[in-house]
Amino acid sequence: MTTKYILKQASTKQEMDGIMDVIWAANYTPYDPFAQIFFPILGFLPGDREASITESKERFWSIHQSDPSSNWLYVEDVQTSDPVGCAQWQIFLHNPFPDGPPNLQAPWWPKGECRDFCELVLNQVYKPRASWMTRPHLALNWMAVLPTHRRHGIGSLLMQWGITHADHLQIEAWMEASAMGKPLYAKFGFRVLFKIAFDTEKRDVSDEWRKIEHEITPAPFCAMWRPKGGVWEIEGKGVRMPWQLGVEVGEVGGMKKDEDNEREAENGVME
Template sequence: MNNRYLVREVQTKQELDEVLDVIWAANHTPYEPFIQLFFPVLGFTPAHRKAALIESKERVWKQHTSDPASHWLYAFDTVTDQAVGCVQWVISTTNPFAKGVPKLEAPWWPEGECRKFCESILNQVYKPRANWMTRPHCALNWMAVHPAHRLCGIGSLLMKAGIKKTDNLNLECWLEGSSMGKPLYEKFGFQSLLKVAFDTEVPCASDEWRKCAHEMTPAAVFAMWRPKRGLWRLENGQEVGLPWTLGAQPVLNGTSHSL
């Protein structure tokens, strides 16, 4: 079945635009509040949605081309000539948090309570990663499969391609996954370390904040980790140390991070 699909790495904006089409379709069927946090539709008409899609494509392409650690892979359907699944790996060959836990901002939202709400959620998601992964590692940031192509092995195909490269680099892997994605990630050696349930309570919350909390609070996510090469036991039989016990570690000179 998988002979129908090929895995490629994004090289052009047109390819990444098609990847964003997959992400939008996948996160609206069923609806996932995270999509509104990252790619808000600021209105109720088809024109508003079109504008949001265009903005998201421009923003993600700019982010991707400005960050050499960003690698997008996508599954390509040889029958329909379309992208049908995607994954983004961020490959850090040095400690990406050498300056401490970053404060994430969401400038794609207009100033106001909605932006503050979005930033609150994003920083809660990111905190375990930034505290525990203070050494070279690979992070999975996005995974999506088009609704019309689910249950065709595309997620596994994308994971195999990414994991093969991360193992060649001898790096740990990290992700924040949904309950729907968790079984797939476990299949490839990830284990859940923490379940992140979002705290949306603030003193004297405004009506706008409460509306955001009602409409955009995501379901809890799982902070998941995979040790180097997926080996949870060392050669001597001892269990591998967990992320918070490993500390900052240098990377070997000459390590490549090309996918």
């Protein structure tokens, strides 16, 4: 049977540009307000949209090059050689938040209330991750598939890459999931821990704040987590949740354990 799709890892600017085209197309069918936080179109003319696309391609490539944890994958249609789906998996072998939750900023927006609003939302999205994923882990940041290629197994190809690496490294995995993506992620061992709704209220708001609050506030997200190996039951007992596991020190792959696990191992209840 001829393979219709091939999974590849991006290593060039040209590949990254193709990935960004997929993200732009996917997040308008259906329209996703959250994408506008990252990809503002600062104007109303066709040229303004093209300028925003160009800026985002430069920005995401620059971020990818400077981030050793970043892995961008894409699925190529064999017949057309075009990318039709993509995902970004970050691999953290050490605690990525040693100083606690970072203060995320959105400099791609001009200074003003629109930028303030987007930064408020971004920091609410990532605060649970930064608070509780202080051990080595994989994180899924982006997943997008062209509308014309959905339900063809592309998302599963992208998920399998991450799960394979997580299991090989014996580490956890985390994501913030939209309602549309939850069923796919659940197939690979992720479970919903809680829902993240956004608090954008402030006193004496301006008309500009009300407008962007109406246009860009994302729907609630679900924080989803997968324990090591995707194992949720150990000898009939549930696993400890991320906020119960503490901060891991040392190396991944079972070579060194975090302090909490060492204490539990002495009591015979370590996974």
